[in-house]
Structure formats: structure tokens, C-alpha cells
Amino acid sequence: MDFGEPIYGLIERRTSCRSFDGKKRDEAALDQLEDFIHGINASEGAEMRFVLLRQYYGMPERLGTYGVISGAFDYIVGVFPKEGGDPVKFGRLFEEIVLYATALGMGTCWLGGTFQRADFEARVNPGENEFIPIVSPVGIAAPRRRLVDRAFRAGAGSNRRKAFGELFFDSTADTPLSEAAAGAYLQVLKAVRLAPSASNKQPWRVLKEGENFHFYLCRNKGYGPAGFDIQKNDIGIAQCHFALTAADTGLSGRFDYLGTPPAAADWEYITTFIPKQAGG
Incomplete structure (x- = not known):
């Protein structure tokens, strides 16, 4: 694209x-x-x-x-x-x-x-x-x-974003991911952080486990799935930013649904980005 x-x-x-x-x-x-x-x-x-x-x-x-x-x-x-x-x-x-x-x-x-x-x-x-x-x-x-x-813009806090460590996690949902630990994916995750969302709630959470990145929904009260699930829509926006930025920086891979993702209390698992292995 x-x-x-x-x-x-x-x-x-x-x-x-x-x-x-x-x-x-x-x-x-x-x-x-x-x-x-x-x-x-x-x-x-x-x-x-x-x-x-x-x-x-x-x-x-x-x-x-x-x-x-x-x-x-x-x-x-x-x-x-x-x-x-x-x-x-x-x-x-x-x-x-x-x-x-x-x-x-x-x-x-x-x-x-x-x-x-x-x-x-x-x-x-x-x-x-x-x-x-x-x-x-x-x-x-x-x-x-x-x-x-x-x-x-002021009411939605459009210029305010959650801190990097509030959105991205390292191995467990209790351990914030540092920018240094993001490695080659730092810009990719920064692009996710800039994604727009309904009322700027930023409901996505991304957990890095080894080379994989698991996407979760941390749903806000009052934003349930009735009618159109606007917060799952927001996850799609974040996924778009991740996928396009990864591809643009030469980090190829695919999104897939894993049957047994890492447990994360109060988060709903959505999908996992699995990098393409070198030579694979």
C-alpha cells in the first residue's frame, strides 16, 4: 500500500x-x-x-x-x-x-x-x-x-495521550514496557500511541511476549458492545497504525488469533502480531 x-x-x-x-x-x-x-x-x-x-x-x-x-x-x-x-x-x-x-x-x-x-x-x-x-x-x-x-478538542483531551508504559507491557500485564525494551518496534508502538479513539479513551493495551505483540481491549465503562462496538473499532485503528508502520520500516509479520494468549485480568484478548522469522 x-x-x-x-x-x-x-x-x-x-x-x-x-x-x-x-x-x-x-x-x-x-x-x-x-x-x-x-x-x-x-x-x-x-x-x-x-x-x-x-x-x-x-x-x-x-x-x-x-x-x-x-x-x-x-x-x-x-x-x-x-x-x-x-x-x-x-x-x-x-x-x-x-x-x-x-x-x-x-x-x-x-x-x-x-x-x-x-x-x-x-x-x-x-x-x-x-x-x-x-x-x-x-x-x-x-x-x-x-x-x-x-x-x-479540549473536552476530549485530544492533545493528551497516555504514557508509553500505560499502554505497552513487557511479558506480563503488570510490567510496563520501556522504550528501550521495545527495540526495533519503538516507532511502531509510538504510532499506535498516536491512534485516534472515541473520546480519546485509548482502550488498546499491547503486551510484548518474546517477539510477539498481543493486542487487548481494556474496555471503559459505558462503552459496551451494544449496536456498534466502538472500542473494538478503536482497536482496529491501533492495529492499522501498527501494521502500516511495521511494514513501512521493514518489519514484516502477520496478525493471528492465538488460542492461549497470556492472561491479563480485565483485558479482552483481540489478536497477536507475529513477526516473520528471518529466512522464513
């Missing part, structure tokens, strides 16, 4: 943008983004799909976001099955699209609750067994953030 520049730089550059320049639009970049989305839909099957909803200046009204988003014409829309879908995979793929939009010079913002679903459903027309859990505006950022944008 070619983003045209080092992925870690894109991850550092991506921020939640709620204020867009309503007078400027990059149609060529939108065409490229639409092609990228079509490629993801073609390669990932029919379990879920993504749509670039393009509106135009002559349209009588914009899509409803309760005043959270201003100046945006266009949206990335995720369509998910009402039953049986994988929110981890959804989060991983949606974040790939977000990072590609970042590479094209466009702003984005994950929205899971502050949008009027009926407005989006009327334009995307999901099937009887589908719904829209997540959307993101996409476009050229405004020169300055609005007051409501700054208030949302």
Missing part, C-alpha cells in the same frame, strides 16, 4: 479537523481518494463497504452534524452489517482511508455519534441489513479552527 511518503509522518500529521474551507475543493484529490476506497471495497469482500459521498455547491443543504462540522461538502461513509460484522476490521480499513486522505492534503474527523444518520442513509441508501456507524468529513481544512472545534 503506497501512501507516497513515510506512514509515521502521516500519523503524526493527522488530527481531527472539524473546520473546513467551504469555498475550496480539490476534485483531483477526491478522485484519487474515491479510487482508493474502491480498491479497498474490491479487495476486502462484501462484509462491509465504504463510500465517498460527494456533494456539490449547488446542493440545497448539507448533511447534519449538529453543528460539530462546518464547511464540509464531502464525507467518507462506512456501511456495516447489522449482524455479524467485525468492528476491528472496520476500524482498520476506515483508518487506512483516513490516512490516505491525509496524504492527499485533506482533513478528516471520525464521527460516531454527532451526525444525523437519517441524512446520510437517505444519500447512501444502505441495505435492509446494513447501517452507518461511522462517517468522516473530508476536505481542505479552514485556516483557523472555530471555537466549537477547539472546545471539542
Whole structure:
């Protein structure tokens, strides 16, 4: 997957943008983004799909976001099955699209609750067994953030991240992983730490055991799996950052589900990154 520049730089550059320049639009970049989305839909099957909803200046009204988003014409829309879908995979793929939009010079913002679903459903027309859990505006950022944008960032603590040792662990869930012990994966884990999440809860925990990295969900109260499991979606975003940064730095491997991962009280095991062995 070619983003045209080092992925870690894109991850550092991506921020939640709620204020867009309503007078400027990059149609060529939108065409490229639409092609990228079509490629993801073609390669990932029919379990879920993504749509670039393009509106135009002559349209009588914009899509409803309760005043959270201003100046945006266009949206990335995720369509998910009402039953049986994988929110981890959804989060991983949606974040790939977000990072590609970042590479094209466009702003984005994950929205899971502050949008009027009926407005989006009327334009995307999901099937009887589908719904829209997540959307993101996409476009050229405004020169300055609005007051409501700054208030949302402050309320969510968007600039505050958990310490490295609160997210990453060494051999057991009681032993924080030091940056030195992360070895070649230090930048990979730093990329995970920069992943966006609902209300900036950062629910992922990664436990390094030997060469393997086990991913867990440390669920926050009030963020249960009813409807769409937003915190498993967040794990998918973290997994996306890990996988793309590892690949970009030559650390190949695969994600797999292990039957007997290390025990971690109050954490839900999700998956394990298993590095490819030299010569393997």
C-alpha cells in the first residue's frame, strides 16, 4: 500500500479537523481518494463497504452534524452489517482511508455519534441489513479552527495521550514496557500511541511476549458492545497504525488469533502480531 511518503509522518500529521474551507475543493484529490476506497471495497469482500459521498455547491443543504462540522461538502461513509460484522476490521480499513486522505492534503474527523444518520442513509441508501456507524468529513481544512472545534478538542483531551508504559507491557500485564525494551518496534508502538479513539479513551493495551505483540481491549465503562462496538473499532485503528508502520520500516509479520494468549485480568484478548522469522 503506497501512501507516497513515510506512514509515521502521516500519523503524526493527522488530527481531527472539524473546520473546513467551504469555498475550496480539490476534485483531483477526491478522485484519487474515491479510487482508493474502491480498491479497498474490491479487495476486502462484501462484509462491509465504504463510500465517498460527494456533494456539490449547488446542493440545497448539507448533511447534519449538529453543528460539530462546518464547511464540509464531502464525507467518507462506512456501511456495516447489522449482524455479524467485525468492528476491528472496520476500524482498520476506515483508518487506512483516513490516512490516505491525509496524504492527499485533506482533513478528516471520525464521527460516531454527532451526525444525523437519517441524512446520510437517505444519500447512501444502505441495505435492509446494513447501517452507518461511522462517517468522516473530508476536505481542505479552514485556516483557523472555530471555537466549537477547539472546545471539542479540549473536552476530549485530544492533545493528551497516555504514557508509553500505560499502554505497552513487557511479558506480563503488570510490567510496563520501556522504550528501550521495545527495540526495533519503538516507532511502531509510538504510532499506535498516536491512534485516534472515541473520546480519546485509548482502550488498546499491547503486551510484548518474546517477539510477539498481543493486542487487548481494556474496555471503559459505558462503552459496551451494544449496536456498534466502538472500542473494538478503536482497536482496529491501533492495529492499522501498527501494521502500516511495521511494514513501512521493514518489519514484516502477520496478525493471528492465538488460542492461549497470556492472561491479563480485565483485558479482552483481540489478536497477536507475529513477526516473520528471518529466512522464513
